[in-house]
Amino acid sequence: MSTPSPSSKNFKVAFLPSHQEVEVPIGTTLQEAADRNGISIDLPCGGQGRCGRCRVKVEKGQVSQEDNPHLTPRQREQGWVLSCQAQVASDLVVTVPPPRERARAETSTSRAAATVRLEWPLEPAVRRATLEIPPPTLEDNTSDLERLERAAKEALGIAGLEVSLPLLRELPQALRQGEWRVTAILEGAAGDRARLVDILPGEVKGPLWGMAVDIGTTNVVVYLADMSSGHLRDSASAPNSQASCGEDVISRIIYSLRPEGLKHLQELVIQTLNELLSELAVRNGLATTEIYDMVMAGNTTMSHLFLGIPPRHIREEPYAPAATRFPPTQARELGININPNASVTCLPSVAAYVGGDITSGVVSSGLYKKKELTLFMDVGTNGEIVLGGDDWLMTDACSAGPAFEGAGIASGMRAIKGATEDVRIHSKTLEPTLKVIGDVKPLGICGSGLISALAEMRVTGVVDRAGKINLSYIREAMGKRCRAREGEHGKEFVLAWASESGTGEDIVLSEVDINNLLRAKGAIYAGITIMLRHAGVSPQDINEVLIGGSFGRHIDVEEAIQTGLLPDLPWERFKYLGNTSALGAFQALLSRQARAAIKEVAGRMTYLELIADNSFMEEFTAAAFLPHTDMDRFPSMKNLLREAS
Secondary structure (H helix, E strand, O other): OOOOOOOOOEEEEEEEOOOEEEEEEOOOEHHHHHHHOOOOOOOOOOOOOOOOOOEEEEEEOOEEOOOOOOOOHHHHHHOEEEOOOOEEOOOEEEEOOOOOOOOOOOOOHHHHHHHOOOOOOOEOOEEEEEEEOOOOOOOOOOOHHHHHHHHHHHHHOOOEEEOOHHHHHHHHHHHHHOOOEEEEEEEOOOOOEEEEEEEEEOOOOOOOEEEEEEEOOOEEEEEEEEOOOOEEEEEEEEEOHHHHHOOOHHHHHHHHOOOOHHHHHHHHHHHHHHHHHHHHHHHHOOOHHHEEEEEEEEOHHHHHHHHOOOOHHHHOOOOOOOOOOOOOEEHHHHOOOOOOOOEEEEOOOOEOOEOHHHHHHHHHOOHHHOOOOEEEEEEOOEEEEEEEOOOOEEEEEEEOHHHHHOOOOOOEOOOOOOEEEEEEEOOOOOOEEEEEOOOOOOOEEOHHHHHHHHHHHHHOOOEOOOOOEOHHHHHHHHHHHOOEEEEOOEEEEEEEOHHHOOOOOOEEEEHHHHHHHHHHHHHHHHHHHHHHHHHOOOHHHOOEEEEEOHHHHHOOHHHHHHHOOOOOOOHHHEEEEEOHHHHHHHHHHHEHHHHHHHHHHHHHEEEOOHHHOOOHHHHHHHHOOOOOOOHHHOHHHHHHHHHHO
């Protein structure tokens, strides 16, 4: 696939199996050509060529591309290229393999409804009131708007009424159709000026719908709530469509710098949100325009992308975001398919890498009012950590990267059907036993499975403390069916042979994969260590460790300690809380007091910038071992290795 001489000529690119065709100039990347044709190719690293996950196969024609370590010589001979790097150099026929992870994220409505409870006084920002309005007469021909405002003041004690032009246009018909009896949807408390969100003829009863949203880097979760009763009525979740442009926040920030990149990222997350809204509306027999309020929690980058605010400076020293407090906006401005006049509130962030998902989680977890020292963790593509209680709160964040989400791992995948979530390795035979989500043949391995495999491989001697595979030891123990070998990217251990997997390919963990995991867990542990040092306390002083986020739901605490991801504390001190970000948004949707508490917590959290701490690299390097260079920090693992030897 050599490069022909430069030309201004356009070339045709035909994509299989869709048989779609597009004409593009020479030098256009295959990903850009596919995008112009409406063909989605995931870019986990944002198109930087560092993840190797956007492979396509050139069947005919020539492309120009640099050598890339993610492609083996054999793959290059077969025509495989990285779509984000390969540039059109002739007419082409390109096969785009089907994505493996299109499955909708798990939705657990009954479980959510059973566990989510409002722990604050029910006082949503939006309320509904039926108003009786005296009709005009020749003696009193005051305008319709003034009559509505006068009735609302008398009945509800508000100081005044703000009405948008679109609603003002609807007001005359609504008043007369309802024979001067209307239902007003209002935003604002007694004594304040209220904003009219909707005006409906007659008296309307039933649920008053609102939605709480957690926009995560990986998944988007929506809670549908009845604001009149305070009950969670339904929930839904789906992968964040932005993942096709980068699996971590840094990759998406880089993608946002492309022409129209920020606009595209905003459109993708709004599209995901609107699809979930449609699903909930159909399931619950309502129109999406009946949803009158929305509260969103997300990390700082996700909040910027959701609102269309340039996030560029979040990744540039000195890491100053455009905002940590976001102005209220209305659904019509963002293209969200709820009532166009509904407010959309983004919960406040603390810093570039501690966002509204964490301020929301600190409140919903109750950390901010605990008397004893408590550690809160939300582990995902970033690891956010909060330490403290009712007197003080300290926070920092470290880039774990997407390894715990399965990205950057040869056989990695998200925690969906077919993902290996738990691994056990026999201490004598070294044969692995896999537990797979959905009880099907494994397609790959997700974050919890990676932690499990790493712990088992260390305890059984498959790898040493530096994460190096003990090839000779494994060959001696396993004989002809040895699962350790030299792969195309170095040493690797086969968790499932091709005949045992659901892909027809071996599922492996290589030393490159293990190094990525060690760096991810090392960054998180280093972040914990530095924060404890700044606070002048030791790990043993921690009374409770609260774990939020979807990752924590699946990990085994014992194995997380064995790898050095979590501090070596008694297991009973660890508590998994579920999606604390979505729960906090739900509380804020239904209670002004909860919303005020989140704002107050965001204002009193002390942020530690790890990059500015001279000891971070030293702590990170020490933590990038299994479990650590200082084994005295992990006495349980020290004893376990002694017993296993």
